[in-house]
Amino acid sequence: MNFTLKIWRQKNANAKGSFQTYPLKDVSPEMSFLEMLDYLNNQLISQGKEPVTFEHDCREGICGSCGLYINGRPHGPQRSTTTCELHMRDFKDGETIVVEPWRSKAFPVIKDLIVDRSSFERIMHAGGFVNVNVGCAPESNSSPIGKLIADKVFDAAVCIGCGACVAACKNSSAMLYAAAKIAQYAMIPQGKVEAKERVDKMVKQMDTEGFGFCSNTYACEFDCPKGISTDFIALMNREFFSSKACKQKHA
Amino acid sequence: MIKLDSKIPEGPLAEKWSRYKAGLRLVNPANKKKIDIIVVGTGLAGAGAASALGELGYNVKVFCFQDSPRRAHSVAAQGGINAAKNYRNDNDSIYRLFHDMMKGGDYRAREANVYRAAEVSNDVIDHFTAMGVPFARDYGGSLDTRSFGGVQVSRTFYAKGQTGQQCLLGTYSSLNRQIAKGTVKMFPRRDMLDIVMVDGKARGVITRNLVSGELERHSAHAVVLATGGYGTVFYLSTLGLGSNASAAWSAYRKGAVFANPSFIQIHPTSIPVLNDYQCKLTLMSESLRNDGRVWVPKEKGDKRHANEIPEEGRDYYLERRYPAFGNLVPRDVASRAAKERCDAGYGVGDTGLSVYLDFKDAINKQGEKAIRDKYGNLFEMYEKITGINPYKQPMRIYPAGHYTMGGLWVDYNLMTTIPGLYAIGESNFSDHGANRLGASSLMQCSGDGYFILPNTISDYLSEDIRTGKISTDQPAFEEAEKQVADRIQKIMAVGGKETASSFHKQLGKIMWDHCGMRRDAEGLKKGMELLIQLEEEFWSNICVPGTDKELNQELEKALKVADFFEVGRLMCEDALQREESCGAHFREEHQTETGEAKRNDANFAFVAAWEYQGPAAKPKLHKEALEFKYVELKERSYK
Amino acid sequence: MALAGMFLMIFLIFHLATNLLMLAGDGGKAFSEAVTFLSESPLIKVMEYVLFAGFLIHILLGVILQLHNYRSRPVKYHTRLRSETSTFSRFMFHTGVIIFVFLVIHLINFFFIRLGWVPQPDYAAHKHDFYSVAVVLFKNPWYTAIYLVSFVFLGFHLKHAFQSSFQSLGLNHTKYTPAIKVIGTIYALGISVGFAIIPVYFLFFY
Structure with missing residues (x-):
């Protein structure tokens, strides 16, 4: 050819x-x-x-x-x-x-074709984790998670952090990237504890980095190589509003 | 003069680790802040160690060559992670996991280390679950498990075919947490090019900033290498293209001994080479062999389409040779059997270098949907790469270089023979003997990083609480930096015609042909000669365009390939020395009448640890005798 | 954005309902009564301000969003974005601008008369006599064309807006979201066709 x-x-x-x-x-x-x-x-x-x-x-x-x-x-x-x-x-x-x-x-x-994606890293630093130290984990089966939820959590967790969602978005928004991580943790007991604080911090960091706003064109979902659903963006929005509504003072 | 002291603690096997741990010296929290630790590599082992050390309060600096720690090649592990949880009530136990690993490794690993790896495996699973790693669950909400090759229990935890990705992302999240807290400082896009030794101790590293090309000095009280294996020595392998041996090799050059370099696992089920420009082989998970049947045509050079070859024209050679285990024989056995058929002229595909993995019977029996549920993503991946629908015709597979059991020699503390230099994960010679069982590498890497190293390293660092900051202006740093700079200049100055990839490809072919799945003395010697020739040609004809003070991927490649010539030679040297067949190491001269591996426990039950003696000199062999008190040495039979 | 948009969408339903009274065939009696009632109701007086605020917020936010999003990609792609998306979602700002232009014309034609900003035309009986105004306007094919085209774009805008507002507010559900999408399409079609019937009726059948 x-x-x-x-x-x-x-x-x-x-x-x-x-x-x-x-x-x-x-x-x-x-x-x-x-x-x-x-x-x-x-x-x-x-x-x-x-x-x-x-x-x-x-x-x-x-x-x-x-x-x-x-x-x-x-x-x-x-x-x-x-x-x-x-x-x-x-x-x-x-x-x-x-x-x-x-x-x-x-x-x-x-x-050439290499871009600096460290903005993605900083979004994760802002809260893309569960605060748990080595050694203080409870026995794995002590908090069961239903298969349907577990499968959905997996669907959110498959993000490979490539940045295609941002590239595909006409607004160059990173909502799908942030949402995948926020949703993954918001759906399970381990992550729920600090879900409100997490969404607040991660969204704030995302805005600081200069990504665009979401206008729900869903191009990100179509072009995500792992097919991550924009439903998680809605879930993030929900978490975000409820975090705002709670008005807790975050440390 | 190096004397190998494995520091295996006394006492009964099951109590060694807990007793030993209790006796280790500690560093108090106030003093931890005064201590710097460098971790190189951000896979499961490196990122795990860095975050655990950060949690403890040390100042940690972490390096990786990728743009993000999340891209370390642990991400590509598919099948799963073992733990002796016994959730299935199938009589699993820490001892049984230990025993399986010892046997699977063909009795060439240390009992105490293997037992410890099995012991911490349960903590690893608990920790991952607590971090939110989405392991597969059953309808009741408990963790699900599946079986893997070479064992009789179901102890492999998994997250579809992406267990490595999920475990790594979990570990990455714990690393991010420490980065946010400021205990860990992350240095992405850095190649570690040398270890800096001050007064005989590892005290820092020289790195190259891959964006600016500048050399940088970093000091610390201890250095941890978590830099993975050297499987890319074969050029075509299942590893990431950036995976390399350079960090471990710089340690070897500075005096860390290198153990069992010839123990390298060839994975039986990889997608075969499709074109001449291919530089990567993609793995198809071992789990496929649960339902797929491996075969070649009975007639030599049968060029008919696979679907046109009738049942009586097919040779299901694994089922024929190993009726007891059939298609589920361990990796080393399956790989050799495939090579044997292809070498004998029965291979399929244009190159004749592949065999069929057929799901026809499984689909007929269980229905296409059941197969899709189990392996959907793998089938999709196969179709994406080859353009062939594996539901309609058999997959073609061939063995590919995958995992290196060998690596830097470490004692029970995971410290190399250089004081203050640790090696964890795949980069050490570790716990897998001569062959690794499926799903035990994620287990070992995480165990090393999260649970073992953070305990043992404090014993060493407790002597460093009064040392204070280590200056990078010392002559040792200057000298190390100069050596690195000279090496870079030397490569840049050649101005030849051939690319690094071209050399790498030739090197890979030499290694595959002479030090691959089946080895013999003559071939190994020939291989070493060819490697020396190729290395000479490299230094007179390598072409690196651009400059060294910019992002230069060709230079990065050339620096890595330059080290692989020595790696290859040491592998041949080690394979030549080991006059037996064990695990993945198969010597033509040492086989049973039926063509199976023939071990020589009387003379070769030792770890071969090699000490560097200079670029041209033959390395010196040290032997660490292996003692077996808790397992009985038997022939591995799968017939 | 989404909240203001939702509010405007509800307003459109009421607006349409009132307008459809024009087709009652009673020479605009019912419609005029409704208009008079609405103009004098204190509740509607308050709502008028809220409605203005709604429009203002929606438009302002839209402009801010568009500017910010434009700046988020300082170097544009050489190739046009070919990602699969619904066409309407990509042109929300553009359709928004068209609707805004229409809105201005519309206000001049009707609302400003009531406010007295625009002189009352001779054919209007009083400043609330929108019926007569409408009849005269829609007899003019140009006006009808402008209105019709605007309604088409309004439909496009609403088609995406309806379900998008649910998404933005995080109101999604595996079961209900597909239904919301269908309702959104029906709503968009209903509003644009509903409004379009009136000028067409007056142009051809009155």
Whole structure:
């Protein structure tokens, strides 16, 4: 297969970037999208040019490192698929493929296609945990959690932190990311204790980072490689309002 | 002169850990604030240790090469995590878990360590549950378990096919909690490139900031390596592409001995290589072998479509060779059997390097829905990668490098032979002997990080309460930084033609062919020669574009590959020395008449610990004899 | 945003109900009585202010949201967003602006007459005689067209708004949310068609 690649190149965070066009021949349909980029990089290096920098690690769709904005969609055209799981057979021969980094004020570009997602980290630091020390855990089966709830908690917990929700959102909002974590803990007894404080702090941090507001377009759910439901956003909203209503003074 | 002292405490097996713990020295809370600890790596072991140490009040600095600690490769573990909870009333116990691990490891692990790992496994599950890790539950709301290869009880806790992810995210949350509290400082996007030794003790690390390219000095009273295994030595493996041996290797170069490097697990069920540019193999969980049947055509080079080969034309070779365990034989056995068939010319697919894993019978018997419920996400993953629907035709699988049982030698305290340098999780040679049982790596990593290291490290640190801050302006830091800088300059200066990945690929092929699933003396020697040649070529023809003072992924790769030549050589050296077959280590010269592994307990019941003697010199072998008081050494038979 | 929007949606129902009285076929008697009653009721007087506040909050918040969201992505994508979303949800601001323009025209035509800001037209019997005003206006095909187009966009706006407001307030449920979505569509259709019938009736059948 042959492709024309139009890729965003940017030397570093302060440099001005631009699109570069690379024709690429003899691509195997069996290649994953990232292997295709490896193949391109190999050619660039042999031509004495700088390879395209992109983030990746596990290449099996679970670490959340990779994230490219491909032809107008985060992680490309396939649903429930990360960039590393995307294959070239999903594209048309001869197609022009435009590859961009995630775009958001809270995700500044570091180099080429790599963005700084530390804003996600700070949202987690604000409260994405249960306050429990090593050694003070009760026996696991002492607080049963029904299977249906447990399954729902799992559905929220599968977030891989890739940032596709922000990339897909026209408002570049991080609601789905924050909601997944808040919902995971709000639904179980371990996390309920401090649920109100948690939602308050995490939402505040999210707003500080410069993410946009949610306008319920649900693009995040469609483009989430793990298919996390926007129902969790509603749950977060509910938690948020009830936290505000309680007016507890948080430490 | 290094003398191995495993510091295994006296006393009955079941009481060793609790008695030993009671006698360990402590650091009082006020003094903990004066003590710095560096943790490298943020997988289950590293992030667990860092958060536990942070909770205790130490100042912890944590490093990882990813942009976030949540991306460490523990995230990719699928199947589950073992614990001896006996929730099933199937007569499980700490002793039974211990025994299974000893047997599964083909009697090449330390009894005391393995028992301790089994002992803390229950605390690990409780802690994860308390942190909100969503383990699978049954309708009554209690935790559910499933069975795994090589054992007769159901003790594996799981979260669908993403147990590693859920455990890691739980651990990540506890790390975040400490970061928020200020006890832990996180340094992402850093490669650890060297250990700094002051007066014979590990006192710091040199890291490279992967964004700016600057070298940084970090000091501490103790350094903990939680940097995982070296399975990427095969290039194609189930590991993350960033996984590497460099951190552990820098410790080895500074005098930490390296144990059992040749013990490397090849996982039998990975998706085979599909194209020449592939750099990663994706695992299909071991649990699939519960319902899938493994087969190859009876006729050599049968090119018919799998669905067109009738029942009588199929050779279910695992069921044929191992009627007692059938498709559920342990990983090492299943891998070797697959290789044997493919080498004999019965392999399927374009390359002839794969076998079928067929669910036809299971689907006919249980219905497609039942299979979808059990393995839905794995089937989907398979279809995504290969474009083939495994409900309609069999999966193709082939073994792939997966887990390294070998690693830095540690004593009972998890300290390496360098004082103040600890190794936890997969990076130590640990508790798995010559072969790891499924679902015991998450267990061991979390146990090491949360429950063992935080106790043992205080014993060492109690001597450091008067030391005060360690200055990074000392000559030792300067020198270590200079060495790292020189190495980087040396690589940058070569200006050759070939990329790091290309070298890595060649290296992987040498290792796979000569030090893979089946080894022999001649091949191992040949492998070592080839490695030396390739290393020479590397240093004269490596091409690293760009500069070292920027984000440069090619440089990162080259630095990692440069270390792998030595890793590979040591693996061959160790495999050559071990004149027996045990667990994952199979020597052609040592097999039974039916082609099974033949152990030599009289001469090889020891841990082979290698001491670095310089870049070209042959490393020195130290032997730690293994004593077995609580298990009887038997032949592992699955027939 | 959602609360103000919900309030406005309730107002629309009352507004529509009143307007439909125009079609009673009694020469606008019932309608005029209703208008007079409403204009003089003290409760409605108070509600008028609340309604204005509702519009103001909804519009202001909408503008603030849009500005903030625009700034959250300082460097735009080269390729147009192709993520699957309902088309209406993406253009809430745009449809909102159109509705706002309509609102201004609408107020000039009717409400401002009552307030005396706009001189009372000759054909109106008194400042509450919206019926006559409406009849004259809707006889003009241009006016009818503007109204109809606006109602179409109002429908688009409401289609998303209805269920979105529930989502924003966290009022979702596995069972009821699908129902809310259906009701939302019916509501949006009902309001826009309901309002549209009136000018069409006056243009063609009166």
